[in-house]
Every structure is written in structure tokens, then in C-alpha cells.
Amino acid sequence: MKILNKILLQVLLFLLALVTLFSLIYVLIIAFGKNVISATTFIPEGFTFENFVKLFRETKFANWLANSLIISTTTMVISVILVSVAAYVFSRLRFYGKERLFNLVLLVQIFPLSLSMVSIFQIFVKTGLLNKPLGLIIIDSALSATGLILLAKGYFDTIPYELDEAAMMDGATRLQILRKITFPLVKPMLAVVGIQSFIIAYNEYTIASAVMTVNVEKMPLAVGLQSLIAGQYGINWSMYCAGAVIGSIPMLILFYSMQKYFISGLTEGSVKS
Amino acid sequence: MKRLAILILFLLTFFASVPAVSGSEKTVRVWIGAIAEEKEVMDELAMEFKEKTGVNVEVYQKLEIFTVPNALVNNAELDERPDIVYMQAPDIGGLAESGYLLPLEIDDDLRSRFVDVAFEAFTYNNQVYGIGYSNSTYGLLYNKDLIREDELPETWDELFEKAEALTLRDETGNIVQRGLFLNANDMWFNYPLIKKYGGYYYGTYPNGEYNAYDVGLDNEGMLAYVEKMKELKALGMVLNNPEKKDYSDIVAEFSKGSVAMFFYGLWHAEFFKNANVNYGIAPLPENAKPITTVEGFVVNKFTREEAAALDFLRFILEDDNQQRLIEAGNRHQRKTGERNPTNINVINSPYIQEDEVLASIAQVGRNVEPFPNIPEGTLWYNQDVTFNTFRAIFFGDSSGNEVDAQYKLNELADYIRRNVALMNEEVEFVKTPWYVFAILGGAILALAAYLFVKKIKQRRDPNYFPTKHSRTLTLLAWGLMLPLLALLLMFYVYPIIHNFYLSFTNYSGLNLRNYGIVGIANYKTIFLAGLQGLVQLILWTFVFALSVVAISFVFGTFLATILDKTNVRVAKVYRLIYILPWVIPSIITLLMWQGLLDTESGLVNKLLGLIGIGKIPWLSNAHMARLSTILVMVWFSFPYFMVIAYSFLKSIPKDYYEAARIDGASSFAIFRKITLPLIFRALIPILIMSFIMQFNQFGVYILTGGGPASPRIGNPGATDLLITYVFNTAFNTKRYSLAAAYSVIIFIFVACFALITMRANKKKMEV
Incomplete structure (x- = not known):
């Protein structure tokens, strides 16, 4: 009975993976497809590299990719720092106004971003950030940090405070505790935050399309790619998918390289109570 | 700490930088x-x-x-x-x-x-x-291998005759070649035909200016047009897919050489070239003017x-x-x-x-009718109402029943006239009546009184010791939070306040610069006229957001536990596959699902057909569409929960499981009683966030367009979410301040919900 259950579960896991894998295959089909007219094509006339060649020859794809990589990596670093500091503060420090601040972080995110655009644009104008990659880095950091604090705080909370207390008894300072005990334990969470913030910055379209309008070369990938399917002129799904395929490689590499941190010695060295 | 200092410095230099002044x-x-x-x-x-x-x-x-x-x-x-x-x-x-x-x-x-x-x-x-x-612009695209240039029709009647003659069927009655191929749901390319029978978009005043109130869509000419289209449909010259809005299917058929003529431009010229179609483009019969974007x-x-x-x-x-x-x-x-x-x-x-x-x-291009450039012009192509109307007329409503064309056309025309009126409505200042102040003031007073009483009660409680906050710690905490707080104020708090302000103005597409305060006029509009149909919308939005979050969470956690027990290397591969929906742009995967779930030609139905299951209307039946939307969105969000639950799993002390196992609990019971609640507790804030995200989910719109449409034009479709519907209605008529007012209401509504949930779960979180 137990074995049967196990097999069933593995079959489920496999089938689901198959369905999901299909999405990648589908994007590949269109990216390599010959003369694909509609985005709902599953069997193209033939296969070709043409779309990739066109992508690099006719658009500024290489620039877009580079811009996005720079913006997303910087955003990732900034938001990992911001988020870990904030999560530590919320989880470990008892201070005046903590609960209210935490609620504020949560509540402000309810407001739909699409409607904030007018105001965000004004801020960009006033601060001289308009059309600067720097501006995108800042707002992407704000977006991802705010969105990820809750997650990180929840994770910090799962690490027993007794660990800190025990270390304090041994005479460790707060900073030492942070470095030697807390930080190694939250690595998996930092990996998740890092990936998430990278993805948020990498995919952000709404704001970028409004504030990065002057130079085509300076646009991030999401805006550039979108323009391939936004025109009314023979929307080229193949070129779009070719861009999506190349564009997803950095994210897959990032995810794969960070995978080990997800699992890394979480329980190692913790007090077995 | 050092890094933080650098960061703060970094941010400060950004904001201090002044835009360079260009030369004289x-x-x-x-x-x-x-x-x-x-x-x-x-x-x-x-x-x-x-x-x-x-x-x-x-x-x-x-x-x-x-x-x-x-x-x-x-x-x-x-x-x-x-x-x-x-x-x-x-x-x-x-x-x-x-x-x-x-x-x-x-x-x-x-x-x-x-x-x-x-x-x-x-x-x-x-x-x-x-x-x-x-x-x-567009004209009559024709395949030269099927019809020569000198054979092209000069009148509409001739066009229909020739088209019929060129439409061929094989022995089994399947159409193998079409003389003419039209999309009955479309109005743009069919406009010359509409005009021939007497219909039109907007009429004109004698001086040539458009009269937006004169909508020519419910006159007798339109009925004649509908009759003609139905006739052509019976002859096989109309695309037989009620879901189709665009021309991609017709273009694809033309590329294959099985279509003699259709109304189109050069948008797919490269594709025709690649497919080696020998084609030409000619003026429309009787020198009819195509509609054109210049x-x-x-x-x-x-x-x-x-x-x-x-x-x-x-x-x-x-x-x-x-x-x-x-x-x-x-x-x-x-x-x-x-x-x-x-x-x-x-x-x-x-x-x-x-x-x-x-x-x-x-x-x-020398003989065309430019698309109306009046602000009301966008009412036509921004909204799905015309599509839904013609879909119902030519293919029946969402349950397949035939509808009365005249009734439907009247409804469409009235809807547009109503929106034209709304767009042009001078919003007058509405003084806030005394009772609104009374209610708001009362609410604030009540809240203050409640907090006051609570505090006094707390003080009187003998077990209560007020938490003394260390001043250094408070200073340190706020200091550390400063950069984030600055970002939060700039990009989150300010827009909310600004929108709150806009909601009291008459900021609109016709009034982008000289807008002023109009009091609570927008709120009055919402409460007097706008609340009809919103109840159903709110209910569905809640059901949608809750089910997506709940199913994704349970399912994601479940998969994480299975993965946890799977061979490490296999698990690695699986995790890589499962995050694909994150990595591929969602617009393309949403369109993929749309294609997969298509009732007529979707892969899912084709596969089901192989094992003898009939066609399931995944996206065209109201209930099925709701289910499909939830499932597709779950497909998007469960990997997120899986990844997070997976890393949380490691932090659950092993002894919990061992103890349970000694007590003889089954694996499923352990999952249900230990894993799920523990992870749930840790993820409550995330769950709330995901709920809010799903509440404001725009992806549904790409998948279903909010449809299947309601039988009444202008009412929300079956899968319309609060946010998409409200913004669509407000933005379609360019009443931006109204959208702002809606967003303030939705914000307050969801914020209260979130706060209450947080408070209710607070005890659970601290236990």
C-alpha cells in the first residue's frame, strides 16, 4: 500500500513536470519555428535559426540583455542587503513602533502599481532619475525589498531565539551573533530573496516602459522584448520567443547555481532542543 | 554595517545628483x-x-x-x-x-x-x-493563382458571386478552398461592408465634424449587414471560431494558398513572402473606403x-x-x-x-476614411464590447443560444452613446454633505474611543506590564530601516496620497492639464450608479484570489515534501523544471494556455478526444472559464510556494516527525497535522501578500479577456476581476480621477481585510 502510494506520488510529480516542461518546449517551438503567424501555433511549417539572427541583427537585443543583467544584479545585491537588515530588525529587535511599521510595509503594497505610475513619474522627474538605469535600480530595489521583507521576516522567526540567547550568555556581541549564527542559518532565505529580487527587476515592465523612453539602447530587456509584440505590424512571435529563450538563460543559471544554498546546512550547528 | 553605510551613501548621492543642464x-x-x-x-x-x-x-x-x-x-x-x-x-x-x-x-x-x-x-x-x-490601410488581398487581376470583382455583388464560385468542397463536404474569408467578430476590416449596407461608426455634422452621439450601429443597414454575414457564414466564408479576435487564422490559410480574397493590409507581408504566396492587393469593390490609421x-x-x-x-x-x-x-x-x-x-x-x-x-491609400480622431474614437477599439456583441450575434451567447440581432445591436449602440455621454459629462463640484463628515468623524471618534478604553483596561489589568523599549534599540532599529523607509515613502506612500488627492479632482483624458477639485463627485458617481453588479464582481474576485492562494500553497507544500523524500539528484532536476513558469515571460505562457484550452482547436480537447471525451468548453463556458482561470493561475504560482516551503522544511526540527511516527501517524497525517500548519504559520504574511497580488491579478485578462461576456453589455464578464473591470470602465472613458476614486475604495477595503486577517492570526503566530 505504501509503495503504491509512493509510486502514485512519483507519477504525479512526473506528469506535472511534463506539463510544465511543455511550456518551455512550446516557447522553443515558436522561437525556432518557420513563418509562425499566431502565438497559438503548436506545429510550425519547419524549423530555422533565422529568428535568432534577426533578433540580434534588427534589434538592440544585446544591449537590452546587458542592461537588464546590470540592473537586475545590482538590484539583487541592494535588496538582499535591505531585506536582510529589515528582516533582522523586525524579527530580533524590540523597538518602539515596530508593529505599526510592519503593518505599513504590508499595507502600502495593496495599492495597484498601475495607478501609482503618474506619481512615480513625477518623483523620477523631480529627482533627475528619469531615463537613467540608476532610477530603475532604485525603484526595482524598492519594489522587491518591500515585497520580500515579509517572507524574510517569517524565516528569521523560525530560527529559535534561544540560539541568540545562548550565544549572548557566552559573551558574544550582537554583531558576532549575526555573523556567526544567524547569517549562516538564513542563507537559504537570502538565496530565495536574491533570486526573487533578480526576477522582479528582470521582468519589471510597467515602470520601466514609462521612465526609460529616450534611448532604445538603454532599455531593459522586458521593455525591448515587449515592443516586438506591441506594434501592429506583423507581430513577430518567433522573435519574441527567441528573445524570451535567451532571456531566460541567466535566470536559469542563477537559480541553478543558488540551489545548493536552499539546502545548505540549515540545521547544522543549531541547538537540538 | 559597513556595507550598509556605503549603501546609504550610495542612495544619498543618487538623490543629490542634479540633472545636467544642457548648453544654450x-x-x-x-x-x-x-x-x-x-x-x-x-x-x-x-x-x-x-x-x-x-x-x-x-x-x-x-x-x-x-x-x-x-x-x-x-x-x-x-x-x-x-x-x-x-x-x-x-x-x-x-x-x-x-x-x-x-x-x-x-x-x-x-x-x-x-x-x-x-x-x-x-x-x-x-x-x-x-x-x-x-x-x-488595407484593401482586397487576393491570391493570383486563384483569381487573376482582370477577374477581380468591381461591385460587391460581383465579389460575393465570384467568392461563392471559388469556394470548393471535397467529396466529404469539407471546405478546401474559400473565395472570401472574413472574421465576423471584427469591425475594422469589415467596415467597408458595414458601410455598404448603411451602418457607420460615428455620424458627422453638416460641417464635417464627428457627432459622437450619432452611433450608426443599430440602424436597418446594420441588420442587413448581419443578414449578409450570416449568409456568407452558411457558405463557409466566415471563420468558424467564435473565440477569434484577430486575423492570424485567416492569414495562415491565405499563406497556404487556400483563400482567394480577404480584406487585409501588408501587416504580414513578410510572412506571405516566406510562404511564397503569389498575391496582390487591390482597391475594394465600388471604390469603397477602407478605415485607416494615419x-x-x-x-x-x-x-x-x-x-x-x-x-x-x-x-x-x-x-x-x-x-x-x-x-x-x-x-x-x-x-x-x-x-x-x-x-x-x-x-x-x-x-x-x-x-x-x-x-x-x-x-x-489615396481613397480611405481615417479613423475618427475624436477622443471618443478610442471607445471603439479599446473595449471588447463590439467583439462580444458580434460574437453573440453570429455564434450565439455563451450557452450557445441564438440571440436577437436587433436587440444586441441596440444594446451595443446604447452602450457606446452612454459612454460618450459619460466622457463628455462636465463633472460638477459636489459639496461634501454634512452626514458624510458626521459618519467619518463618528468613525474616527469611535476608533479613538475604542483605543482609549482598551488602553485604560490594559493599564488596570494587574497582569499588564508595559513593554519598555530601550531607547538605543529603537534608535538603532529606525536608523537601520531608514533607507527602506525612504524608498517606501517615495514610491508607495506618496503615490497613495497623490491618488487620494486625484480622486477629488476632475482629472480626465479631456482634461489632462487644467483639472481642479470637484469635491466628492467621483465617490458620488461610484456609490450612486457604479455599485450595481459590483457585488458579484467582489465575490468572484475574493473566491478567485483565495482559491489560487490556498490551492497553490497546499499543493506547493505537498510537492515540496515529496521532493524532500525524492532522490536528491532527481529532485534537483524537478525543481529546475517546476520554476520554468517563473522564468518564461507570462504573456507567452498565458497565450499558450489560451491556445491549449481552445474549445475547437485546443490541444487539450484534442487529447481528450483521443480517449473518447467530448469537447469541453474550457474558456467559453462561464463556470468552466472560472475553473480554468483558477487552475492556470495555480500553475503559475505553486512553484513559488514549493520553493519557499522546501527551504522552510529544512528548518522544522526532525524530532517533531520522529515523535509523530512513534505515535503511529501516517505520512499524510504528518503532512496535514505537522508540516502544513508549521509552514502556514511561517508563511501567513506571504499568503496575505499573495492574496493581494492575486486580487490585483492582470494576467487573467490576457487569458480570457474577462470573458465569457455577460449577456448584458457593459456588465462584468465571468472572469473579470474587480481591478480589471473597474479600471477598464474608468479608463475606457478616460475618467482617470474616477479610477483613482475606485482604487482608493479598493485599497481601503483590502487594507481592512488584510489588517483583520493579520490581527486574527497574530495570536496564532505568537503561540
């Missing part, structure tokens, strides 16, 4: 279209112009022409403001009305060198605001270099320069047909005339 040199900024070749030539022209006049010209490419009007409004008064802007003529109405466009003087020389429509399209309120450069140049009213800008505009409009631009716009020898010239000299040039297709479409 005269500079004209030009925004042009997306074609790279055109940009090159425009840069050359800029250089030549500088040599001639000394005026500096900067050229910027705009990749998406649809976003240009918005970008102009945003940038019109900045230091780096554009002076000449390339845009679509239908977009000028609202901009001219709000005072963003400079009226242009057109002299006889200019007028004589361009086709009339170049000016006609940019004329608003008897004032010319731009000059057309390219003319996106693209051209307008001048920013706030230009600082009016004379120089006008000089440069005149310079690029010179015949020779037009020739160079148009050739570049068609990518030189590739002759893609992306730019259809309005300059007469260019039309007659060898470059155009030597290419049969370009020459014909240029000819067609």
Missing part, C-alpha cells in the same frame, strides 16, 4: 517610430539640417507607438521635452483637447504635395495638428524652439527627404510595406511604382 545651443528633439533604418536616415537629415541652419536636432526612437500619447503628456513640459512627435492620428483628439498640440499652418505648397488624407486625419475641430507620413508628425505645444521645430518639420517633409525616409522605413530593398507614403512624389517614384504591391497599396 538650440536643440530640437524628435521622437520617431520603431524602424531602425528610419532612425539612421533621420539622423542623417538632422546632421544636414544642422549644417544648414546651425540648429541641433536629436532623434529618439519610440518602440511602441501606442504608448507615445502618454509619453508626450508625461514629457511635454520637462527640460528634455520632445518638439516633434510621431504618432497615430486617432490619438490626437484628447491631446489637442487638453492643449498639448500646436495647431499648424498648412500652406498650398504643402497641401499640394501630399494626399488629402495626410491632413484630413490630423484635423480636429477644423484645425490641423499634424501631417500624415504613413498610411496604415501616422504622422505633430508638434508639442510647449516646444521651446517653435520656429526651429517647424523649420525642421518642413525640412523632413520635402519630397526628397520623404523619399529617403520612406525607403528606409520600408527597409530599403526589402520593401516590407511598413510605411505607405502620403507624399505624392514618393508615391509616383520608381521605388514604389516598381513594386507592384507597394504601388497598389499606395493607390488604395
